[in-house]
Amino acid sequence: MMQLLLLLAISPLISGLIKTLKARMQTRRGPGVLQFYRDLYKLFRKGMVIPDTASWIFTAAPYIVFVTTLMAGLMLPMTSTKAPLDLFGGVLAIVYLLGLGRFFLALAGMDTGSSFGGLGSSREMTISALAEPAMMLAVFTVAIAANSTNLSEVARSAVGQNWRFFAPAQMLACAALYLVLIAETGRIPVDNPATHLELTMVHEAMILEYSGPHLALIEWAASMKQLVLMTLLVNVFWPFGLASGPSVPGALGGLGWLLLKLGLLSCSIVLVETTNAKLRLFRVPEMLAVAFTLGTLALVSTFLF
Amino acid sequence: MPSVEALFSVGLAVYLAGAVAGLAAWRRPAAARVAGFALALAGTLLQGAASAMALVQGAGATWTLPLGTALFPWTVRLDPLSAYFNLALAFLACAVSVYSFGYVRHMEGKKNVGTLVFFYNLLLLSLSLVFTAANAFSFLVAWEVMALVAYCLVSFEHEKAEARRAGVVFLVMSHAGTGLLLVAFLVLATTARSLDFARFHLLGSQLPLLDQGAVFLLFFLGFGVKAGIVPLHIWLPDAHPVAPSNVSALMSGIVIKTGIYGMARVFFDFFGPPPLWAGTVVLSIGVASALLGVLYALMEHDLKRLLAYHSIENIGIILMGFGAALVFRALGHGNLAAVALVAGLYHTFNHATFKGLLFLGAGSVLHGTGTRNMEHMGGLIRRMPATALFFLVGSVAISGLPPLNGFVSEWLTYQALLAGFGSTESLTRMMFPISGALLALTAALAAACFVKAFGIPFLALPRSEAAAAAKESPVSMQIGMGILAAGCVALGVGATWFVRLFDPITSQALGLRVSSSLVAANGLAMAAGTGRGGTVSTAGIAVLGLALGGIAAILVMLRSRGARRVSGPTWDCGLPGLTADNQYTATAFSKPLRMIFSALYRPRREIQAEYEVSPYYPTAIRFESDIEPTFEKRFYDPLQRSILELARRMRGIQAGSIHAYLAYIFVTLILLLLFGVRG
Structure with missing residues (x-):
């Protein structure tokens, strides 16, 4: 229950933080860290326009995306090594739950009948399909080390052996997962979260027809998905500060550490976003091939070193 | 409580009755359809019950059906593996049979529904026998009946050229596969001095190492043709779609699984640790x-x-x-x-x-x-x-x-x-x-x-x-x-x-x-x-x-109570009205992947625009795009050409002279005698 609220509460904060930091890097003032909360509040009170070509898929998709992302988040150890829904699934379930949400969002994009929706859906499915094997390899590397695909087990085993980040396998897998994170959350070299009507867009094209509470749900889910993937990265590869049992001070300490780690990761994402130009769509596979190679090397190095 | 044997055998008999009903009533399509699919449905229920019972009991029931000869008895065995596949068959076929009542109706008057019903029931019968045959002889007979019936169903809409072609390719590939299986079974049978599957248990691993590998590969490829593994898959995307859809469901759902069943039988029953x-x-x-x-x-x-x-x-x-x-x-x-x-x-x-x-x-x-x-x-x-x-x-x-x-x-x-x-x-x-x-x-x-x-x-x-x-x-x-x-x-x-x-x-x-x-x-x-x-x-x-x-x-509904929820047109970039032509097409949807994997697809694209005044204002555009069928072009076409070439050369020994033919027979006899003496 705590983690449910945590996911809902801090995901807009991270999104806002990234936006503000990015503005500062570009010597702009930016909208302020809390803008995302205000946007959500506003959207939930607005009316909705539903395209007349759309079917029930269009209405159902925001809820499916929202719920699957939320459940994926609950399978993740955030402040303590014990994930609330550990029994319900591990990292494979997380990947596939996010996949289920994406499946329906892509269908909803096509449901509107506009060419933008189809374009976004097509690109989203392509990029995510190419990101999947690299993600799996990175995840396998840690799962093999921990002998489990459940993240509580992974985190526990990582804490026990203390920090092994400088093991080549861990570093390579971390780099692979970082590239996947950039691709999956639609960050700059792959997609541009700041543009709306440009032919480069992917995620934004898919959700162009959404408005009001539906849009709020989708935006919130996208921000939670970003939080889930970022937490996955930081807690699997830098598992410090994770509380080992359910205690209030432990949870608070874990929360502090989590925010610190997420803040650092946000800074690095901002750096990447401001120093890179967006890639052409057909250059994205090259970047993901790099991620795949890194993942393979990570696995090879688990038994070479 | 009826026994597994009784349920199973009655199920087979019901399939047979369904097949006969289809033929008998072929002049009255509606009657053939209703009787045929009702009997098929009843058969699947009986077979399903028998298989589920056999699977839960876990012990394999073995008995003989009155189909074979004294030398080659038709033994049937419902051990857990057979029962499992037969259960999958019964479950799928049950749903497909219900579906067929409505689906086949539109063919009445256009196609011969009676023969469809006949082949449909016969397919279920042969599939069930493939899954349960307990010796190599009955297995191969059932396997062949299944292939032939499937051929008839693939070519059912034979007035279409694509259905005829798909049927022939299927038949050729299927028989090539059966040839491989036949050799593999013969090797096992000569070692075991029996055709019984029970005698084949773990036998594969007792063969000499070289034979072991050969038999394994023969089985794998032979069953692989039916399962549709790459590169033996080329018949599959042609054959499955041209059949009537209820048959396509059976073909893709369960007929290709006979290959999987065969592999499971060989890999985990005939072979020990490979x-x-x-x-x-x-x-x-x-x-x-x-x-x-x-x-x-x-x-x-x-x-x-x-x-x-x-x-x-x-x-x-x-x-x-x-x-x-x-x-x-x-x-x-x-x-x-x-x-x-x-x-x-x-x-x-x-x-x-x-x-x-x-x-x-x-x-x-x-x-x-x-x-x-x-x-x-x-x-x-x-x-x-x-x-x-x-x-x-x-x-x-x-x-x-x-x-x-x-x-x-x-x-x-x-x-x-x-x-x-x-x-x-x-x-x-x-x-x-x-x-x-x-x-x-x-x-x-x-x-x-x-x-x-x-x-x-x-x-x-x-x-x-x-x-x-x-x-x-x-x-x-x-x-x-x-x-x-x-x-x-x-x-x-x-x-x-x-x-x-x-x-x-x-x-x-x-x-x-x-x-x-x-x-x-x-x-x-x-x-x-x-x-x-x-x-x-x-x-x-x-x-x-x-x-x-x-x-x-519920929360969203409470929160946005009183807010407007209207239906409006999709954003059309200010152009007058969105039509179906503005939508993304299937070709467009898969375009990024076609570009990314172009090394595999080798796509070809042709655009011809007609215009009157300026090339920027075309009056008509013709667009054509396709991908290269790599396996057909790089492997099967050369293979086909070399087989035809070989056949052309062999024409020389078939001169039509009766003396030459007598000489061939004589030489063959002598060779056989030599082998006989040596053996």
Whole structure:
């Protein structure tokens, strides 16, 4: 229950933080860290326009995306090594739950009948399909080390052996997962979260027809998905500060550490976003091939070193 | 309580009665249809009951049917493996038979419904005999009957050239495969001095090493033709779509599984622990089939051909499980082998369920619109809501998304592959995670493909008059699809219950029961079978998802109470009105992947624009695009040419002179005598 609220509460904060930091890097003032909360509040009170070509898929998709992302988040150890829904699934379930949400969002994009929706859906499915094997390899590397695909087990085993980040396998897998994170959350070299009507867009094209509470749900889910993937990265590869049992001070300490780690990761994402130009769509596979190679090397190095 | 033998034998007799009824009533199509499919349905229920009983009892019942001769008795054995495949057949065929009541109606007056009913029942009969035959003779006879009946059904719409061609290719490939099987069975039979399957148990591993490898490969390729593994798959995407849709569902759902059944029988019954390379080969072919199957599926716009390519993909996934099981067996990890085998077998049943469902859905769309080309469909979710819902369930299941059945078996496959990394110290271990990563790629591409396969036909605006005028299918077709959709949900959510059914099979094949290690938390969650491998709960995900979704919907409704909710036109960039021509097409949807994998596809594109004044204002554009059929062009065409060339040269010895022929006979006799004396 705590983690449910945590996911809902801090995901807009991270999104806002990234936006503000990015503005500062570009010597702009930016909208302020809390803008995302205000946007959500506003959207939930607005009316909705539903395209007349759309079917029930269009209405159902925001809820499916929202719920699957939320459940994926609950399978993740955030402040303590014990994930609330550990029994319900591990990292494979997380990947596939996010996949289920994406499946329906892509269908909803096509449901509107506009060419933008189809374009976004097509690109989203392509990029995510190419990101999947690299993600799996990175995840396998840690799962093999921990002998489990459940993240509580992974985190526990990582804490026990203390920090092994400088093991080549861990570093390579971390780099692979970082590239996947950039691709999956639609960050700059792959997609541009700041543009709306440009032919480069992917995620934004898919959700162009959404408005009001539906849009709020989708935006919130996208921000939670970003939080889930970022937490996955930081807690699997830098598992410090994770509380080992359910205690209030432990949870608070874990929360502090989590925010610190997420803040650092946000800074690095901002750096990447401001120093890179967006890639052409057909250059994205090259970047993901790099991620795949890194993942393979990570696995090879688990038994070479 | 009737015995397994009685139920099974009566079921066979009912199929036979259905076949006869079809022929007898061929002048009255409606009677032939109702009687034939009612008898088929009754047969599937009897067979299903018999198989389920045999599977639960776990002991194999063996008895003789009055079909064979004194020398070659027709022995039938319902051991757990046979019972499992026969259960999958009965379940799928039950739904397909219900569906057929409505589907075949539109053929009355146009086609000979009586013969369709005849071949349909005969196909079920021969499939059931293939799965249960207990000696090589009856197996091969049933196998041949099945191939011939399937040929007749593929070519059923023989007025179309593509159906005739597909039928011939199927027949040639099928017989090449049977030839390989025949040799392999003969080697085993001469060693065992018997045709009985019971005598073949573990016999493969007692052969000399070279023979062992040869027999293994012969079986693998022979059954692989039927299963549709790459590169022996070329007949499959031609043959499955041209058959009537209810038959396509059986072909893709269960006929190709006879190949999988044969492999399971050979790999885990006739062979003991095989050499390491055998498992490696099976695993690699599995990965190649899965990936190439889905990549070619992505380029298809013919709904049924797309589904047929996905069958190749799923056979690949099944073989990944089998291959891993073989490797583990070679390395002496019995428990892991059992988990991998369960993964492969579970996926077999799952694929029968969702692929059957999808083909029935495609048949329903074909019934409603009269076309298989997705580019002429669109917006069918409004006109065919039930078909759309069932097709969506099938799409989610085949994409391996939770909480449906495809996810469960893919999850088990991942767990088996992951555990494989720790099973050996050699470099072989890299194969497992790489296969796992490629399985992830396959599954993600399948999801992309089914966003297309559902989105283009069912969503947005209709792209043709036929799609705009489509009507929902009759109730019997909806019930048929509904049964399979319910199966997809049950096999997914109730996974922890279903894994128990594999205990008799694994204990027969490997002497191990693993279901207790595959279930955690009192049946709430699946476990990986290796102590700490991880857990997943599809039931939990489903229930929690529904609960959270309900809460979210209620909260949103309360929050936005009083807010406007209006329906309006889709944003059209200010142009006057959005039409179906503005929508993304199936070709456009798969374009990024066509570009990215162009090394494989070698796409060809041709654009011709006609204009009167300026090239910037074309009056008409003709666009053509296709991809190169690599296997046909690079492998089968040269093969075909060299066979024809060889035949042309051999024409020389057939001069038509009777003296020469007498000389040939004489020489052959002498040679045979020499062999006889030596032996």
